[in-house]
Amino acid sequence: MNFERSYIEFLLGNRLERITWEKQQTLSPTTTVLQYLRGMDHYKGTKEGCAEGDCGACTVVIASVSGNGRLTYKAINSCLIFLPQLHGKQLITVEHLAQPKALHPVQKAMIELDASQCGFCTPGFVMSMFALYHTIQNPTDEDILEAFSGNLCRCTGYRSIIGAARKALSTHATDRFQELEQETIQTLQSIECNDSRFTNLHQTYYLPSNLASALNLKFTFPDIEINAGSSDIALRVTKKKEVLTSLLDLSGVKELKYITKTSQGFDIGSGTDLQSLKEELGEELPSLKKILSVFGSKQIRQVATLGGNLGSASPIGDLIPLLMAYQAKLVLKSLIQERTVAATEFIKGYRQTALIPGEIITNIHIPNPDTTLIIDVEKISKRTDLDISTVSVAMRLQLKTDRTIESIFLYYGGMAATVTFTKNTCTFLEGKKWEPETLKSAFEYLEKDVNPISDARAQAEGRMALAKNLLLKLWQNNPK
Secondary structure (H helix, E strand, O other): OOEEEOOEEEEEEOOOEEEEEEOOOOOOOOOEEHHHHHHHOOOOOOOOOOOOOOOOOOOEEEEOOOOOOEEEEEEHHHHHOOOHHHOOEEHHHHHHHOOOOOHHHHHHHHHOOOOOOOOOHHHHHHHHHHHHOOOOOOOOOHHHHOOOOOOOOOOOOHHHEEEEEEHHHHOOOOOOHHHHHHHHHHHHHOOOOEEEEOOOOOOOOOOOOOOHHHHHHHOOOOOOOOEOOOOOOOOHHHOOOOOHHHHEOOOOOOOOOOOOOOEEEEEEEEOHHHHHHHHHHOOHHHHHEOOOOOOOOOOOOOOEEHHHHHHHHOOOOHHHHHHHHHHOOEEEEOOEEEEEEEEHHEEEEEEEEEEOOOOEEEEEEEEEOOOEEHHHHHHHOOOOOOOOOOOEEEEEEEEEEOOOOEEEEEEEEEEOOOOOOOHHHHHHHOOOEEOHHHHHHHHHHHHHHHOOOOOOOOOOOHHHHHHHHHHHHHHHHOOO
């Protein structure tokens, strides 16, 4: 473990940039990419609308070298990532797209279809479209809508923007980023990605390059905070103005980024981003795809990680109830030991987990669901995209051939300080027919199982009504 490097290197467009914190004290290690860009001349196209990943006005594109040796382009919210997360990557903003005498095809289409009015949101839409331009050839409307799920516009009604995307993405002419791809790859591969430490007067930020270094750090500093995607922890900086004095960033640990399919199930590295999870396991695990399709936005899913979502222990973390229904298990590792904990045993309280000092979540195992099982999930929120759950529920159901309930497990999120397993309700339902009248008769047991909270999203009475309706919705999804 050698944390001597104190600088980051990345491409800003095609220009190699270096930030050294020993010399550069105006920027902190937890300066967001948005704050960095807005502090520079000639980079004001990236807008600050909300500073919490809710509007997309700050969307930029990060290009990195993938395992197949090609560049991958991801649209992300620049308000949600810290500068060290740029190391070894290319940062592309709206200012980089046009050539001196020609607009990029996505920019040109936006103009030709009058897809901009006030213009504040336009750079974000352009960058989401640019990422799609480099990701999917001949995208469907579903692909376009997913790409725009994290971009809000209060002027156009979206129709002209979607039309511009259809036009720009239908031709797919080679742009200068593709022409310069090999040169870009060579530059990025020449950047050393070894263990790093960035310090200023108030902060120490560690960026290990491998799991062994990360575990050593966690052993040395057992209470150090972990940055496992930053879509959650960044809000403490941008909204609460916290100074995070010591941070362990796992974004550079490649051993935590994998998805392996075996005869027993699926092993997922804790550093796997949620968009990759959706794309690679969506067919085998349709309920996982279903909930991830309404998890934040594509920009957020490309930053957020599975380990980060679990480690936050949020009662409204959309994935936790479903992973309980899948009977997932977490591998927790330290320098001293490695142990496995069931997802149902991992959450110990509000924002509290079974992790002990020195441990890191390294792997999540989802067993292959039996083909006779019904696993389903539902979520209620004020918006389809870019919103967390008011109430959610995940179900694991085994029926007999006569539609009698052999076993049922119901896990509710958003009702209390932790995800709630409705034991009395499930016990009552076992042995009874899977039909609406049966479920309605279980409502009195549901009221005993959960004591809903009241907050800005819903009052307790409203949450209970939603919980009952979601139970009926699960039957509606799976009537036969």
